[in-house]
Amino acid sequence: MSNDINNHKTLPPILSVGALSRRSGIAISAIHFYEREGLLRSTRNAVGHRRYSRASLRILAIIKAGQRAGIPLASIRHALGPAVSGDALGQDEWQRISEGWRADLEERIRTLELVRDRLSGCIRCGCLSHEACRMFNPGDTAAADGPGAKGLEVQHFGPDSAG
Numbered sequence: 001m002s003n004d005i006n007n008h009k010t011l012p013p014i015l016s017v018g019a020l021s022r023r024s025g026i027a028i029s030a031i032h033f034y035e036r037e038g039l040l041r042s043t044r045n046a047v048g049h050r051r052y053s054r055a056s057l058r059i060l061a062i063i064k065a066g067q068r069a070g071i072p073l074a075s076i077r078h079a080l081g082p083a084v085s086g087d088a089l090g091q092d093e094w095q096r097i098s099e100g101w102r103a104d105l106e107e108r109i110r111t112l113e114l115v116r117d118r119l120s121g122c123i124r125c126g127c128l129s130h131e132a133c134r135m136f137n138p139g140d141t142a143a144a145d146g147p148g149a150k151g152l153e154v155q156h157f158g159p160d161s162a163g
């Protein structure tokens with residue numbers, strides 16, 4: 001067997017956890033974790049070692065992309081659905097998964113943009129100005145509005161509150 005893990009044509013159809021880890025760039029412990037969490041499946045060979053289909057590489061890529069986008073594991077697992085079985089992931093299936101994330105991703109992007117805009121004055125500032133700073137909360141007067149950092153929460157961001 002070739003050691004060239006970057007050329008997928010040299011990969012066997014069934015991968016050990018080490019080969020899957022090297023090819024995906026994901027730690028073996030993380031692969032086991034995803035498997036325990038129901039995002040990935042393996043079979044056992046004759047001597048009881050875990051073996052993964054090559055489709056597992058795509059599943060791991062989707063998990064990694066989802067996690068980088070801040071999508072919770074439970075949502076990733078839900079989106080993967082039957083793809084977790086390890087069967088090859090077809091175009092239709094991938095389209096279904098990516099479409100399912102669209103609204104969530106758009107909401108996350110909107111939230112990040114709003115938080116960025118709210119914090120933009122604070123970055124490298126540190127003034128905690130009474131007039132300008134959303135972090136300013138003398139005597140915890142914001143507690144009257146309920147739990148959380150009210151000055152930074154998205155539901156408090158409206159067209160009238162921008163600035």
Ligand code: FES
Pocket residue numbers: 121122123125126127128129132133134135
């Ligand atoms: S720290 Fe200066 S505006 Fe927030």
